[in-house]
Amino acid sequence: MVAHAEDVVPPRPALLAFAARWLLTTNHKEIGTLYLWLSFTLFFIAGAMAMVIRLELFQPGIQFAQPLFYNQMLTMHGLLMVFGVVMPGFVGLANWQIPLMIGAPDMALPRLNNFSFWILPFAFTLLISSLFMEGGAPNFGWTFYAPLSTTYGPPSTDFFILGVHMMGISSVLGAINIIVTIFNLRAPGMTLMQMPLFVWTWLITAFLLIMVMPVLAGVVTMMLTDRHFGTSFFSAAGGGDPVMFQHIFWFFGHPEVYILILPGFGIASQIIPTFARKKLFGYNSMVYATVAIAVLSFVVWGHHMFTTGMPLFGELFFMYATMLIAVPTGVKVFNWVATMWRGSMTFETPMLFAIGFVILFTIGGFSGLMLALVPADFQYHDTFFVVAHFHYVLYPGAIFGTMAAVYYWLPKWTGHMYDERLGKLHFWVAVVAVNLTFFPMHFSGLAGMPRRVVDYSLQFADFNMVSSIGAGLLGLTQVLFLYIVIKTIRGGPKASARVWDGAEGLEWTVPSPAPLHTFETPPQFPPVMDRDVDEGTPIRNE
Amino acid sequence: MTSFAGRLKCGLMTSVLWGFSHPAAAVVLDLREGVTDMSRRIQELHHLSLWICVVMGVVVFGAMFYSMFAHRRSRHPQPANFHESTLVEVVWTVIPVLILVFMAIPATTALMDIEDNSDADLTVLITASQWKWHYQYLEADIGFYSNLTTPDEQINNLAPKGEHYLLEADNPLVLPTHKKVRFLVTSNDVIHSWWVPDFAVKQDAIPGFINEAWTRVNEPGLYRGQCTELCGKDHAYMPVVVHVIPEAEFNQWIDDQRLARELASGEAVADRAKTWSIAELMTIGEQVFLGHCATCHEPTGLGQGSTYPALAGGVIPTGPLTAHIDRVMNGKADTEMQAWAPQLSDRELAAVITYERNAWGNATADVIQPRAIYAAR
Amino acid sequence: MSEAPRYHVPHSSPWPIIGSCALFVTAFGAATFIHQSTEKVAAEGSFGEPIFFAGLALIAFMMFGWFGVVIRESVQGMNSGLLDRSYRMGMAWFIISEVMFFGVFFGALFYARILSVPWLAGAGNNLETHVLLWPDFADTWPLFRTPGGTTTEAMQAWGLPFVNTIILVTSSVTVTFAHWALRKNQRVPLLFWLALTVALGATFLTLQVVEYIHAFNELGLSLGAGIYGSTFFMLTGFHGAHVTMGTIMLGVMLMRCFSGHFTSEHHFAFEAVSWYWHFVDVIWLFLFTFVYWF
Ligand code: HEA
Ligand code: HEA
Ligand code: CUA
């Protein structure tokens, strides 16, 4: 955790002790920290790849990246962001917070927890090392459609496949741990319908993970046998079908995108009530909406495949099912607004990020809804309009959600307040940069710019230039964020136990920084949230 | 391979060039209207859904911003206490459902028309391969390949970019106006996708399967699109160009094509009769190589790492002749090295093979005559 | 803290990191090994094969070590009822994830039978696919002749596969008898039924091998025999791998029963293995029905 940060260059035994501590730990807080740092590190790597992409797309023509290299950057960027940044980031938050929020001493299966984490660095080593292999890294997009990835894939594809298997094992084991913790270790008296929403959304997310990660493992296994053992799952000559790959991939892929957003919904549902100083509006309907989204997510995968020639019946079914998801998602958005309504709001950094999340995610949701209309999707599909859609739900969605959570709980983790001025600066620059980067992509897409191209015709030049400038700015905000986090770890005003005066929940009953072991005896639930008990000063912001 | 600094320099240079040569085009923010009934219907659908989203956005964000203003702590220090209401939950479940139904209706009817491929006047079989299109008019039995024509210098920023940079092809697909044209789309290797935005036709080309789509264009003109499914290295360099002309002209064009085919077969006979000199073949061969092969094997013949083998000093180009002819004519299954026999004439094949065997220090001194290729077919 | 009042939170443990390294070594070795042994890339001079097997050995080592610790804790009575429940739930969810894993391969089977094979023969909106690309192809299942022209014969359901079905169903019964015996603290019946179960598992696997040899040599049925062969071997092969794991785990349980590890109340490991065994059995019933029979 934190206490070691100030140590002078440690002598060797201390170094060993340090390594042993982090390699062998079974403590949920330490493992949470590990997950968060892994996610952050990979964010810089995947983000640097995005910078290569944007640099190349700054203007037409080939400047910095040859086509094959561009495709590798694109693929690794997508894969690392999805599997290496957002998922481990959320798991890190879950590790830190779920035991604290339900009053558990630790995760249910602590050794398994360590295993789930330590698989990941190895898996990503395998994946990233493919960049340095003969023939280069995978270059077929993060969706790795057959037969581009099977018959025509570079040799490193096999390392990619086994890396995906490892990530799958890690995710499934991690998800099992989370579910078991939530079902089994809640503080006595806390019923399911009294759990904080972050815990609820993670419960559903973990369920989705258990259901779909094996599907991903299955499809890469079939890829492997198609590549090397003569099977013909994805080849028409043997009676298979390349489109079958897409069905299986997206049966995993669509629930996956909700895996990337549901914990974010949970975070917004924690933060907004705190800073509105008002209970979350419509707790029950929030829970039901989450369940509805999860259930629907299993029957909408076909919306990624409208142009593959599926029969009319299939297109209609997937269109209607997809549109329906807007309803429970809308309920969530409306509930957040209703929570803010007639509250008593202040706008510290976590709240700013949460509000940015709600607004910009909704914009991304709207474009998703437009994509669901099949005739229109014939025009939008595989253009930058889609790229705009998913970056709106992923960057200001998943990433803003994670950042909001980090600002919200960082004082609890480190015992220090972060620098509020810098936090606000980070938010405002990020909001501007995100929109500058991703909004013009709607327009270039509508004008007809295909995605995954290294080069484009002259009519798209202006929008791309703006996007690239925005992306550079967005890159700088990450450096600022890193600075703020490190600064907070190293020092800053002392945070009280209940960091935010409107905060409710068990995690605020333990001191800040949270001691290594908490709730070794089950806490009282519901907790006494008496303001005057606090020894420190809650942050007040006029 | 140029150095990074070199690339940086030419990047900067073109950006300057670009800044000066760029015409101040109007900024278009809308989905293209296109030139078919369907593309217009889709644009309307786009407008409908967009406006619904805008209105929803204004309502939701409006409420939110009002609340952020009016219910901030300095103005509204005492928060209210309410936190649930079944009635409003039901209301804001039902209203979106109604809005969605309202959107789904025009989408459904348009989709049913899109999927109605019956009663076509003309059928074109479109076969994709890395990275070109082959068009075959099934009724008239005419077929040809369509390749990108943008020169490498423009792509590598060594020459100013033309107006239709990346959207120009040697043989556009030619279609008549006012006819319902059915497209049968398939692929020879990986998945591609055939897209012309102005027709609102986008159909994936799946190897081993045939997908159908149709269009009816009423306005003559040149329409440009691109491959829209990642299909490997040169996915960005796979333009779709369609030339739509009045029916009478189209019939004339078909006749011309038939004639050209006969002429070509006559020419082929002449090619076979003649004995070509190495110099002649080398000149033609270089052009063919730069036009078709250099994108993978590089103009220098050095290839690209292990992905695309070097031909300079390569095993096959310096080895036995029959193996070389076979590899170029028939390609190698399941690799990007495709069969060139259907795509190039005897003369072109003879020339390019001669070229490979004698360029870049490959000193075999072999001269391959078109008649040898003819015999190998 | 060994007597945690409510929940045993273990101290740091070396086994997970050993396990992660083991997975990494195995994965790296497997990819290199595959490259070595197929034409795609000649990876001469790399040591894929030994690395792969070293990885597997490491995994086995890790499992022995890790489970050893868990067993010791359990024998020392450090596991509260709550932890027992955690283990149970964990195992149940793990089996659900396995169900999904098999689900994919069944999905591929149904997709091929219901969609892609008929489509290639012109069903649905794919008439042109048939006419222009695969004019000679006919829709049959099992797929005797692929669109590309590879031929094979079908595996008959009522020979070995049926015998195997009976064996596996019987073994599910015997493992239940063993469980009852354990609950009643009857040591000899327990050992007998459990040993019988292990033997049945091993017999199943042997017959499976016999069946594969038959398929290869006499039917021309292999992974490369088109989608029928692909789904056949993928499903039966994965199932076989699970039976192998199950048999090994049952064997371990047998040894632990010999050593008297379990009491009539505390025998979660035994139950977990028997759940797994039932799961493998149920999967086989689906396999028999959809792969062999219909
Ligand atoms: C976090 C990730 C995430 C999330 C949450 C979503 C959410 C949604 N997505 Fe998105 N999507 C992706 C990530 C995500 N998506 C990615 C990564 C891709 C591309 C993959 C690739 O090809 O590489 C993609 C692609 C994608 C496509 C395929 C496009 C194409 O390739 O042609 C479609 C098509 O239907 C789609 C639809 C939707 C819909 C309808 C939602 C809905 O859930 C949105 C619901 C939300 C709202 C609608 C807003 C709030 C609602 C209200 C305020 C209520 C009232 C509103 C109305 C009734 C109008 N998405
Ligand atoms: C969570 C998911 C996530 C996130 C956060 C992002 C973040 C970003 N993405 Fe990405 N993106 C995807 C998921 C994501 N992306 C996916 C799934 C695809 C599809 C891939 C495919 O088609 O297969 C994709 C594709 C994609 C494309 C499309 C390429 C194409 O189709 O041709 C582009 C193009 O602009 C892009 C840009 C960016 C940018 C600029 C960011 C920025 O937000 C990144 C900001 C972060 C940093 C910049 C890193 C931190 C800072 C430094 C490294 C310091 C150095 C700074 C400088 C050099 C300025 N992404
Ligand atoms: Cu062909 Cu992209």
Ligand SMILES: [Cu+2]
């Ligand atoms: Cu989706």
